[in-house]
Amino acid sequence: MKLTDVQAGYNRKIVVGGVSLExxxxxxxxxxxxxxxxxxxxxxxxxxxxSLIGGTVTIGEQDITSLSAKEISKTMSVVTTERVKPQLMTCRDVVLSGRLxxxxxxxxxxxADQEETDKALELMNIRHLADRPFSDMSDGQKQRTLIARAICQSPKYLVMDEPTSYMDIKHRLELMKVLKKLTESGIxxxxxxxxxxxALEVSDRLLLVYDDGHVKVETPTSVIADGLLKGLxxxxxxxxRKVLxxxxHDGGRHSGYFVNRACEFYPCHDVPDDKFSCMFCYCxxxxxxxxxxxxxxTDKGVKNCRNCTFVHYRDNYTNVIKKLKEKMYGTD
Amino acid sequence: MEKERKIRRILVFGVLIILVILGFVLSITIGNVKISASEALSILTGQETGKNAAIILDLRLPRALMTFILGGALAVSGFLLQTYFSNPIAGPYILGISSGAKMAVALMLIFVVGSTGRASSIMLVLAAFVGAVISTFFIIMISRVVRNMGILLAAGIMIGYICSAITEFLIAFADDSDIVNLHGWSQGSFSGTDMGTVKYAAVIVFMTFILVMMLSKALDAFRLGETYARSVGVNVKLCRVLVILFSSILSACVTAFAGPISFIGIAVPFLVRELLKSSKPIVLVPASFLAGSVFCMFSDLLARQMFAPTELNISAVTSLFGAPIVIYMMVRRRGSHEAY
Incomplete structure (x- = not known):
């Protein structure tokens, strides 16, 4: 896909301009x-x-304006922020509609369509919700359903507007994993x-869209190294400083963390080595x-916390103390 | 789930077909002159001729066929409008489309027929179609400005009142014969249907029905809204125009041949959706057609028989049964805070 000097906006009023990107x-x-x-x-x-206000978008060799909706639908699928309210459709029906x-x-x-649907449901981890009416699902589940629908469309290009909205942290991270997997198959x-x-973790490149409508294409490393987020x-x-x-990326102030590799239980947590801290055991x-x-x-009888930093957050202090009290005096 | 749906589909279609046949038999046999089913059958197969044969072939058969055709047409027209406005309470009557068609037909009857003394079916349908398209156009303009569905419905009802008022003025100024012509018809009635008009209606409605069925894939995609419909390859603009065109043809046809008929367009698609527990157009469109036919046939039967020999206008009956269903729909909508 190639964007050449794309100008986008509503009613001929340009909101974003000068986007060129291959x-x-x-x-x-x-x-x-x-x-x-x-x-x-x-x-x-x-x-x-x-519709484009200026510039061109080409898919493969063809200009997108010369393609019909039908032709585009076979190469590109979308997830929008629009809230859909279909009547009497199950989660499965919604995903299946990507096969139209x-x-x-x-x-x-x-x-074959049913099979693709099963795969997409599996991938987005919503198989158990397949027969649930779409209107009865939570916002996060709906969002995952719509992403499964887009995946089910077997696209070459997956275009999504804030796909993580309404999702909790676990599903966001899972989605990133799924997206990585999809790119491996060429999507x-x-x-x-x-x-x-x-964005910094998962992207190959970032398109910085500034308030005044100009854009910059950067890699995740250059965004941090050049301090671009501040201006953006x-x-x-x-x-x-807080954002960083x-x-x-705050200059390695994790001095309170240490790793005792001689510990008989090491490595007791599913955390990459550079993030490993024996402070977990002091929880x-x-x-x-x-x-x-x-x-x-774990089989050694140690708690494996899976990235849990619950007690490290100041906002959780009262909850931590409450839990300790509960443990000492019982729930009454 | 899929299996359950399949069973539901078979059951619903089975029951609807049985009801259509039952309605048909009752429409033909019940009346001021009681004719037995076996006699009716031998008349229909051409084995018997006589006084009763004339009653069946000239009066009751065309009427039964007409209620079947136009009832289905109304339900499908309502279904299309509901899809277009993504609003379950949309229908040709409540949005003022039927009234627009009625006004155009009244104009035609008074000015054209008044001077030439003749009215062909095709002229009636064309006039109704023009009227339907004009009021639909107004509704679409209003729906562009206000997104609130309550206001849209109110606007539709107002358009309906305006058209009815103009029709009333026209009647007041017209000659006597035209008034007689117009008055019975403008209330909505199937009396006086003959085989010639049935043929017209059948051709128009069934052709449109087939075209609507061919549109069912696009309508299916529309269930998730316009953006997603486009993303699966639907030409949204064309599809919208076709939906409005087909729904106008269908409601115009109904208005031209039987006058404005209320509530079938709203209540029937809703009931069918609930019965099928599905909103898949390829199932819903034929099921709505059959259910609309059943609703219309039995309503017409009641209109004929309740206070026989006085005939009620059919909208009185359809409103009596249809309006409570619509009220129930709205109450339930309130309860769930959802758009349907």
Missing amino acids: IGQGEIITLIGPNGGGKSTLIKTISGAL PFTGGFGLFGA TIVMSLHELEL FDLDDEMY SGLG PLFDVEDCGGEYFM
Whole structure:
């Protein structure tokens, strides 16, 4: 896919301009930037929901404006932020509707379509919800269903506007894994994200969409190295410092963490070595069964906390103390 | 789930077909002159001729066929409008489309027929179609400005009142014969249907029905809204135009031949959706057609027989049964805070 000097906007009013970018197969391009900067507008223009104001978008060799909706539907699928309210459709029906481009004149689904649907349901981990009415699902589940629908469409290009919205942290991380997996099979992904940490982690390149409508194409490393986030989101020094520390780029101030590799239980947690800390074992809630975090017991009888940093958050202090009290005096 | 749905489909279609046949038999046999089913059968197969044969072949058969055709047409027209406005309470009557068609037919009857003294079926349908398209156009304009479905319905009802008022004015100024012509018809009635008009209606409705069926894949995609419909390859603009065109043809046809008939367009698609527990157009469109036919046939039967020999207008009956269903729909909508 190639964007050449694309200008996007509504009613001939340009919101984002001068976007030139060549996207390779299997790349993940993420749009980041402040609200109202035009991320959605650009996404909508790329997916063909808005018509181009200027410039060209080519898919393969062909100009997108020369392709019919039918032709586009066979190479590109979309997830929008629009809230859909279908009547009497189950989760499965919604996912299955992604197969419509491959059906005949009456839109009847065959066995192959059902199979693709099963795969997509499995991939998005919503198989157990397949028969649930769409209207009864939570917002996060609905979002996962719509992503499964887009995957089910067997696209070459997956275009998503804030796919992580409504999802909890676990499903966001899972989605990133799924997206990585999809790119391995050659699918190209263009999306917008609010979560900078996810964007930096998962993307090959970032498209910075500024408030005034100009854009920059950068790699995740250059975004941090050149301090571009500060200008992009118009942050002051303190805010920027906080953002960076949230992203784990605050100059290695993890001095309180240590690793005792000689410990007989090492490595007791599923954490990469550079993030490993024996402070996990000093967790005040280590022997509390209902500690509020996610964990399982290893065969050595040690709690494996799976990235749980519940007790490290200041906001959780009262909860930590409450849990300790519960353990000492019982729930009454 | 899929299996359950299949069983439901078979059951619903089975029951609907039985009801259509039952309605047909009752429409033909019941009346001021009681004719037994066996006698009716031998008349229909041409083995018997006589006074009763004339009653059946000239009066009751065309009427039964007409209620079947037009009832189905109304339900499908309502279904299309509900899809277009993504609003379950949309229908040709409540949005003022039937009234628009009625006004256009009244104009035609008074000015054209008044001067030439003749009215062909095709002229009636064309006039009704023009009227239907004009009021649909107004409704679409309003729906562009206001997204609130309550206001849209109110606007539709207002358009309906305006058209009815104009029709009333026209009647007041017209000659006597035209009034007689118009008055019975403008209330909605199937009396006086003959085989010639049945043929017209059948051709128009069944052709449109087939075209609607061919549109069912696009309508299926529309269930997730416009953006997603486009993303699976539907030409959204064309599809919207076709939906409005077909629904206008269907409701115009009904209005031209039987006058405006209320509530079938709203109540029937809703009931069918609930019965099938599915909103898949390829199932819903034929099921709505059959259910609309059943609703219309039995309503017409009641209109004929309740206070026989006085005939009620059919909208009185359809409103009596249809309006409570619509009220129930709205109450339930409130309860679930959802768009349907």
